[in-house]
Every structure is written in structure tokens, then in C-alpha cells.
Amino acid sequence: MSYEPEQALAAAREAAAAAGEIIRHYWNRGVSVEWKADATPVTVADREAEQAIRALLARALPQAAIYGEEYGIEGARDGLLWLVDPLDGTKSFVRRTPxxxxxxALMDRGELVLGVSSAPIYGETMWARHGAGAWLDGERVQVAPIDAMSQASLSIGNVKSLTADARWDALGALIRDSSRIRGYGDFCHYHLLARGGLDLVIESDVNILDVAALAVIVREAGGVFTDLEGSAPSLETASVLAGTPAIHAQALARLHHESTG
Structure with missing residues (x-):
């Protein structure tokens, strides 16, 4: 399917901005919380934001399918596919944490080609498309030139499942060997990685909708974004290892050695 990448990116940015207006409205007003079957929260802000996003994306690129957190998949997965999480971090939203x-994100026959990550209350929007770099509020960004673990800043998120994994000890060793450890979580540590503020992100228990746009942003900022096995992002992605090229390579080797040793 043919499409104009820059126009698709513009549509994604417009859709994210529209969702941001809805989210800000409910942030100021307050919302009641419902619980989904998987014990995760959902609010009217999630649903209305996704409805607004879907309407704008469908109008801009009618040949593309849409896979959203709240309303599932409309269309076929194997061509152009929008990946949408209208409010990633609903638990933070309902607890008044920004x-x-x-x-x-847009996937073209299995490859992620563009992404927008908008944090309306935190006050940052990042975007990227294949071959055109990564941008933060109009300024191009790049990962840091860190290549030694002793100088690296690490951030972890959703690592509860790793406590029972063979890689838990390897993660502990990475932390000991690094310069510092943080747990920024959600979009925040990927934004920091892409703009040179830290050097490695490790997460488990994620969904592709949470990280697809961020994968494009990190990649276009000069970083490497895989799962914990070293595989490229796909619809089945459930973990993340993202970092500067050198630090990612070192971390992947150490985590893989621990899991197979």
C-alpha cells in the first residue's frame, strides 16, 4: 500500500494532540475508574481519546488498519497498521501522577516506520519516522555516546516478573557495574534515552502498543531497541532492552549468557 510518510506522521501528531486535549480535560475534572478483565484500570479519558485518534487516523489514511488498546483491531494486520495506546499509564493518570x-505508531508490513509519543501533562512530545531522525518538541535529539557500563545510567520498569527469571542475577550485576540506576518507567525513560539523558532501559511485562512509537524514536535517535532476547519489535513483543549501541550490546550479551549459562 502506498502512502506519504510525512503526511502520515502529521496525522499521527494531530491525533496525539487531539487526544491530549481530551486527557487534559479529564485530568482537570477528574474521572471515575472501571476495571477491565485483566485487572487494569480504564476511564472515559482512555475511551474518548482513542475514539478521537481513530477518527483522525482513519480519515488521513483510510487504507490502514487500526489496533487500539480500548477497541481492538479494525482491518487486516498484514499491511499498514496503526498501533494506538490512547492513555498509556492509566494507573498514573488516576493517581494524579503525570x-x-x-x-x-505505524507499522508497514511488520516494520515500525513512524511513532509519536505525547505526554500532555508532563509536557513533552517526541516523534520520529524512518530515516528522518527523532525529534523532541521540534528539536532533533540523539542518544548519548556512552560505551562503558561503568559510565552508564540505567532505568528499569515492570521488572517484577524478572525476579523469578534466570536473568535476575545478571540484572543485579549490570546495576552494580553501572554508574547509577533509576526507575523512570513508562514513556519517560525512553524519552530520556533518546535525548541522551540515560543509556539503557530494561522492562518486562509490556505490550507492543505501549512501546511501538518509542521503538521508532529510540532507533531514529541512534539507539538500539529490541526485546530481552535481542529480537526486533513485533506484535508479540513483551519485553524491552533499549540503549546506546555499545551499552545495549554489552547488556544483551550479559543477560543472554546468564539465561543460557
Whole structure:
């Protein structure tokens, strides 16, 4: 399917901005919380934001399918596919913590080609498309030139499942060997990685909708974004290892050695 990448990116940015207006409205007003079957929260802000995003994306690129957090998949997966999480970080949203965002990415026959990550209350929007770099509020960004673990800043998120994994000890060793450890979580540590503020992100228990846009942003900022096995992002992605090229390579080797040793 043919499409104009820059126009698709513009549509994604417009959709993220529209979602941001809805989210800000409910942030100021307050919302009641419902619980989904998987014990995760959902609000009217999630649903209305996704409805607004879907309407704008469908109008801009009618040949593309849309896969959203709240309303599932419309269309076929094997061509152009929008990946949408209208409010990633609903738990933070309902607890009045500004670490939540809107995530919109476009996948073309299995390859992620553009992404927008908008954090309306935190006050940052990042975007990227294949071959055109990564941008933060109009300024091009790049990962840091860190290549020694002793100088690296690490951030971890959703690592509860790793406590029972063979890689838990390897993660502990990475932390000991690094310069410092943080747990920024959600969109925040990927934004920091892409703009040179830290050097490695490790997460488990994620969904592709949470990280698809961020994968494009990190890649276009000069970083490497895989799962914990070293595989490229796909619809089945459930973990993340993202970092500067050198630090990612070192971390992957150490985590893989621990899991197979």
C-alpha cells in the first residue's frame, strides 16, 4: 500500500494532540475508574481519546488498519497498521501522577516506520519516522555516546516478573557495574534515552502498543531497541532492552549468557 510518510506522521501528531486535549480535560475534572478483565484500570479519558485518534487516523489514511488498546483491531494486520495506546499509564493518570502518555505508531508490513509519543501533562512530545531522525518538541535529539557500563545510567520498569527469571542475577550485576540506576518507567525513560539523558532501559511485562512509537524514536535517535532476547519489535513483543549501541550490546550479551549459562 502506498502512502506519504510525512503526511502520515502529521496525522499521527494531530491525533496525539487531539487526544491530549481530551486527557487534559479529564485530568482537570477528574474521572471515575472501571476495571477491565485483566485487572487494569480504564476511564472515559482512555475511551474518548482513542475514539478521537481513530477518527483522525482513519480519515488521513483510510487504507490502514487500526489496533487500539480500548477497541481492538479494525482491518487486516498484514499491511499498514496503526498501533494506538490512547492513555498509556492509566494507573498514573488516576493517581494524579503525570507519567502517562499517548502512543501512536505505524507499522508497514511488520516494520515500525513512524511513532509519536505525547505526554500532555508532563509536557513533552517526541516523534520520529524512518530515516528522518527523532525529534523532541521540534528539536532533533540523539542518544548519548556512552560505551562503558561503568559510565552508564540505567532505568528499569515492570521488572517484577524478572525476579523469578534466570536473568535476575545478571540484572543485579549490570546495576552494580553501572554508574547509577533509576526507575523512570513508562514513556519517560525512553524519552530520556533518546535525548541522551540515560543509556539503557530494561522492562518486562509490556505490550507492543505501549512501546511501538518509542521503538521508532529510540532507533531514529541512534539507539538500539529490541526485546530481552535481542529480537526486533513485533506484535508479540513483551519485553524491552533499549540503549546506546555499545551499552545495549554489552547488556544483551550479559543477560543472554546468564539465561543460557
Amino acid at each position: 507519567f502517562f502518555s499517548t502512543q501512536i
